Amino acid sequence: MPTSAHTRPQTDSRRGQLLELGLQLFGSRPYDDVSIDDIAREAGISKGLLYHYFGGKRDFYVAVVAEASARLRAATEPDPALDPRSRIVAGLGAYLDFVDARAAAFTALMRGGLGTDPEIAGVIDSTRQVFVDRFVEGLGLTAPRPVFRTAVRAWIGAVEAASLDWITHRDLPRDTLLMLLLSSLGAHLVVASRLDPAAGVVLTDVEPLLGQLGL
Amino acid sequence: MPTSAHTRPQTDSRRGQLLELGLQLFGSRPYDDVSIDDIAREAGISKGLLYHYFGGKRDFYVAVVAEASARLRAATEPDPALDPRSRIVAGLGAYLDFVDARAAAFTALMRGGLGTDPEIAGVIDSTRQVFVDRFVEGLGLTAPRPVFRTAVRAWIGAVEAASLDWITHRDLPRDTLLMLLLSSLGAHLVVASRLDPAAGVVLTDVEPLLGQLGL
DNA sequence: CGGACCATTGAACTCGATTCAATGACGGAG
DNA sequence: CTCCGTCATTGAATCGAGTTCAATGGTCCG
Incomplete structure (x- = not known):
């Protein structure tokens, strides 16, 4: 050969x-x-x-950009041994640590130059999709209902915006930000549940998480 | 034309x-x-x-890009005659209507080509800042505490991500999305209040809003 | 030892962005 | 009515970054 x-x-x-x-x-x-x-x-x-x-x-x-995406995904690989909540905390923590340590690579990925280029947008969107899938799957939400998809997608947007704000100002403890985003996820999920009663079955998976979050 | x-x-x-x-x-x-x-x-x-x-x-x-920003800002100009909650609902609704009607201009603005260009990033960031200021001011949050700034900034990120998801899939009623985002804002504010007890004073402004949202 | 492959080069080429001197239309002043 | 200044407008010339390609030389394998 x-x-x-x-x-x-x-x-x-x-x-x-x-x-x-x-x-x-x-x-x-x-x-x-x-x-x-x-x-x-x-x-x-x-x-x-x-x-x-x-x-x-x-x-x-x-x-x-694809390389930056691969590194981010690798750094936040979920640990199947952990329970759902710990997995999310670990994944989110790893995400923030990556953002903190490799700010250049992260901004290069998220602010991606050549914004309207479909190929670039594809890489970034598929990266986000990976995160959406991880969280949706980790929470046992099988059916990809529109409301939930949008809610999770909105939350990903919040994570990205908060991350950029965080490394820009650097005036927030990491764990405070982590709690903020964790609670935000819980809130998005419970709101989605209420807006889409037909998916009420998933509430049983969401509620315990919310309890732990103090919501 | x-x-x-x-x-x-x-x-x-x-x-x-x-x-x-x-x-x-x-x-x-x-x-x-x-x-x-x-x-x-x-x-x-x-x-x-x-x-x-x-x-x-x-x-x-x-x-x-600046033109797109100006149009978006003009289209969502808040009405001072309205009470805080109505103002937010109206502003958010106008935002979604703008996204719906002028999807091209919106994506041109948000996905902004030449992402790492500081001048472009400046236009986009200042646009976001306008929204942050409007909401923060509209809620009576005077002191720009880091936690609140980040929380609102995260919410803006959620709005943008959800908007893009919305016009991409078009499988969600406008008002459902509006409620989702409104609840998200309320959740972000209440979480921020709890994470920053020193800013407890603002809770009196936030709580009524949450009550109306059913949280 | 010979041949093939492949990383590597540098010069030539292409094509789009930018510059600029020239043109002509309009509007005001005399 | 005519002259004059201004300014929108043009087209051709220039410039430079991205791209192509034929040539080179080292390395490994038979």
Whole structure:
């Protein structure tokens, strides 16, 4: 096979090196302010080589955003051994820690340059979808009722906005923010339950959570 | 809008015409896919004229986003004659109606192309700030405590995410979404109150609202 | 030892953004 | 009515970033 063992590591490492660099560059400067020459110079390679690994600048950017997404997802991988509430607390905590530690990568992902680009929007939306699915599944909500989908989606929006606000101002204890968002999730779910009586069955799963949250 | 090629009186602001066109174009295609030639051709003017009214393509884009922001703000202007709750309901309703009617302009604003561009981010953030201020002021929350600022900011994020979800799927009655978001606001405020006991004074303003929401 | 493959290069090319000197229409002043 | 200044408008020239590609050289495998 042409895909022998010796070339892959080399390829992967260079690709990884470029992605890491892209995370830095796009995390600190606008897309248009990062030229191919900049990337090549900082990576110590020629312009042309970038095209060996990526289809072009836009393609490279998409890969960088996808990389940021993958890291965020990996960092917040839920632990199946935990009960639902602990799993959410752990996942949300890991999310905040990631935001705190890798603010550049996070903003690069969320503020994603080239906003109306469907490919970028796809990466970001699928990332959000992963979180929606995790929480919906973790809570035992099987039927994807519109009200619940929108409620969870709204909550994800709240998490993202609060996270950006948090790392911007840095005037809130991490755990305070965590409690705020946890309560917000509970509230969204109970409100959704009341607005969609036909899905009343799930309330039995939601109520205990709310009790623990003090709502 | 006028369809005829040359029924345009001189009194018609060319600048306004271009902004209107930009709203359409950037609302339906990625930034990179809209060339100066495209804009000029569709506007029936020469490339060079665009530079007479705007500093350049990026500058033009910023102006378009600012225009979208201005329209959204104007459409949701609060009515001082109303009591706090009615004002919020009216404002939120107007917001949803705007999103519904001018989906292109809204997504152009919120998904703002060139995400990491500080100037664009500034326009979007200041738009959000206007909403934060309106709601905070409307509720009588004078002191901008971090917890409340973050809570309101999180709620704005929830509104935006829910709005995008709403116009994407269109499987939720407007008033259901409105109730969801209204309850979400109430929940965020009461949670913030509990997390920041020093700001307990504001609870007297929040509690009545919650009662009306059935929380 | 030879050949193939593949990472890598640098120069050439393309195409869109930007600049600018020239044009002409309009409106006011004499 | 005519001259003049202003200003919207143009089209061609320029510029630069993104992209392409044929050539190179090292490395591994048979």
